[in-house]
Amino acid sequence: MLLSWTSSQVRAAEEPLLAAGVPLMDRAAFALATQVAALLRERLGRVGGAHVAILVGPGNNGGDALFAGAHLARRGAAVRALTVDERVHGAGAAALRAAGGRLVAADEGAAWAADADVVLDGLLGIGATGGLRGVAADLVERLSVGVRGLVVAVDTPSGIGVDDGALPGPVLAADRTVTFGAAKPGLLLPPASATVGQLSVVDLGLDLAGAPAIARLDDADVAGLWPVPPADAHKYTRGVLGVVAGARRYPGAAVLSTTAAVLAGVGMVRYLGDVGDLVVARRPEVVIGVGRVQAWVFGPGVSPDDASQRRRIEHAFEGVRERGEAAVCDAGALELLPAHVGPHVVLTPHAGELARLLTTRGEHVDRAGVEAEPLRWARRAHELTGATVLLKGPVTLVVGAQSAVYSQAEAPSWLATAGAGDVLAGLLGALLAGRADDIHEDPSLAAALAAAAALVHGRAAHRANPGGPVAARAVAVALPETIAALLADA
Numbered sequence: 107m108l109l110s111w112t113s114s115q116v117r118a119a120e121e122p123l124l125a126a127g128v129p130l131m132d133r134a135a136f137a138l139a140t141q142v143a144a145l146l147r148e149r150l151g152r153v154g155g156a157h158v159a160i161l162v163g164p165g166n167n168g169g170d171a172l173f174a175g176a177h178l179a180r181r182g183a184a185v186r187a188l189t190v191d192e193r194v195h196g197a198g199a200a201a202l203r204a205a206g207g208r209l210v211a212a213d214e215g216a217a218w219a220a221d222a223d224v225v226l227d228g229l230l231g232i233g234a235t236g237g238l239r240g241v242a243a244d245l246v247e248r249l250s251v252g253v254r255g256l257v258v259a260v261d262t263p264s265g266i267g268v269d270d271g272a273l274p275g276p277v278l279a280a281d282r283t284v285t286f287g288a289a290k291p292g293l294l295l296p297p298a299s300a301t302v303g304q305l306s307v308v309d310l311g312l313d314l315a316g317a318p319a320i321a322r323l324d325d326a327d328v329a330g331l332w333p334v335p336p337a338d339a340h341k342y343t344r345g346v347l348g349v350v351a352g353a354r355r356y357p358g359a360a361v362l363s364t365t366a367a368v369l370a371g372v373g374m375v376r377y378l379g380d381v382g383d384l385v386v387a388r389r390p391e392v393v394i395g396v397g398r399v400q401a402w403v404f405g406p407g408v409s410p411d412d413a414s415q416r417r418r419i420e421h422a423f424e425g426v427r428e429r430g431e432a433a434v435c436d437a438g439a440l441e442l443l444p445a446h447v448g449p450h451v452v453l454t455p456h457a458g459e460l461a462r463l464l465t466t467r468g469e470h471v472d473r474a475g476v477e478a479e480p481l482r483w484a485r486r487a488h489e490l491t492g493a494t495v496l497l498k499g500p501v502t503l504v505v506g507a508q509s510a511v512y513s514q515a516e517a518p519s520w521l522a523t524a525g526a527g528d529v530l531a532g533l534l535g536a537l538l539a540g541r542a543d544d545i546h547e548d549p550s551l552a553a554a555l556a557a558a559a560a561l562v563h564g565r566a567a568h569r570a571n572p573g574g575p576v577a578a579r580a581v582a583v584a585l586p587e588t589i590a591a592l593l594a595d596a
């Protein structure tokens with residue numbers, strides 16, 4: 107599991123080590139230089155003679171970059187540091203000069219940086235207040251037009267909202283971010299997370315206190331959460347999922363959500379709706395009609411003005427309230443959500459649907475507003491409804507009980523396709539049904555399961571067609587192998 111910690115938590119953990127004389131900056135800079143040298147060897151076959159540009163801000167972030175530059179200069183790289191402020195980390199600048207590197211003013215070095223093999227962005231780290239200003243902002247705007255080489259961000263892409271993932275000004279998008287001590291929330295949160303590239307965390311031996319801000323599950327976590335049937339399992343002990351989905355106008359959503367649930371390995375799926383004939387023709391495992399269930403999927407392909415589906419969903423919500431059945435509330439069912447539910451109900455809106463849901467509850471926000479501050483609005487929806495909220499997007503965020511926040515970024519952009527949400531709903535429903543008793547005991551588990559479903563959804567899309575277009579049905583079909591691979595590697 108990747109955990110992230112706020113800048114003040116990181117500073118608090120650094121303090122006792124710095125007081126004890128632990129050379130944190132040396133460690134950070136050495137690890138950074140080692141990674142950059144490896145990238146140069148990969149790209150050019152050598153470090154000697156490579157052109158390395160360093161963007162140097164006024165604080166310790168610039169210091170890290172200068173010391174890393176000194177290491178690279180000693181290995182034969184041609185290193186130029188572009189300064190944006192009169193203040194420059196003194197010892198770092200001296201080390202770079204002693205190693206043969208040069209310091210130049212930003213406007214003098216910008217063209218050289220645009221053509222360098224690697225650009226190290228050490229303008230700002232956790233000391234950033236607001237977006238980049240002045241010369242630093244001008245330099246980044248100029249380089250954002252295009253740099254030939256790789257961009258490596260030092261600790262964070264300079265100028266992101268380190269704790270909230272905001273993009274308050276220009277940011278040079280990185281190919282890789284080498285972050286020190288611990289990941290920071292802004293590296294995992296949209297929209298800033300889109301500027302991070304590949305994330306690498308350098309362990310500085312920090313003893314981080316308090317709860318981490320945001321988590322990202324990995325494959326082993328998901329394998330640990332998966333409801334693997336014991337030897338004496340039968341279909342009812344494995345969980346029964348009720349699915350209220352689809353209509354004559356939207357039959358595909360019913361087929362896709364039930365298919366995903368069956369292929370994710372639930373004990374049984376009961377379908378409620380008007381297209382049972384089509385569902386059974388595609389998935390003969392599905393049982394039509396009412397009966398006892400442990401969890402529900404409401405909403406894929408349901409219009410709120412469909413009176414019969416509406417009745418079924420409203421009736422089923424009584425079971426959710428009275429018997430604590432877990433539920434996925436998706437698409438059309440979001441408009442049928444009762445005023446207040448518990449975290450065992452997982453909402454799965456995209457940004458536009460979340461904006462609508464919030465608006466009906468008195469908030470003033472539109473789709474663009476949700477996209478600019480997704481964590482803020484997912485949190486708000488959790489506070490207002492009591493539900494666990496899974497906000498779909500290029501990065502999926504989950505906010506649940508006990509301040510749980512997850513950020514999952516496995517989905518390829520190809521997964522932004524019709525029907526993908528129906529597959530996610532069915533897959534998540536299968537997980538909720540399979541762990542219904544545990545959710546009963548601890549409703550905050552629903553958030554971890556929602557994050558797990560997002561990871562599996564993304565992995566299944568990769569497996570269905572690595573690096574290329576993928577149809578929703580193919581994602582569902584890839585689920586059994588994807589889950590088996592996760593469990594085998596655990």
Ligand SMILES: NC(=O)C1=CN([C@@H]2O[C@H](COP(=O)(O)OP(=O)(O)OC[C@H]3O[C@@H](n4cnc5c(N)ncnc54)[C@H](OP(=O)(O)O)[C@@H]3O)[C@@H](O)[C@H]2O)[C@@H](O)CC1
Nearest residue numbers: 130131164165166167230231232233234235236237239261
């Ligand atoms: N702590 C440690 O032991 C370790 C820390 N490490 C490293 O230190 C980094 C943190 O260093 P830091 O605290 O010096 O802050 P940093 O990010 O360099 O920026 C502060 C400077 O930027 C300026 N500035 C602020 N906002 C601005 C803006 N929008 N636009 C323009 N300028 C702006 C601000 O100016 P001021 O507001 O004071 O006028 C101030 O001068 C951390 O990210 C990691 O890389 C590692 O070596 C491991 C050990």
Ligand SMILES: [K+]
Nearest residue numbers: 227230260262
């Ligand atoms: K930086």
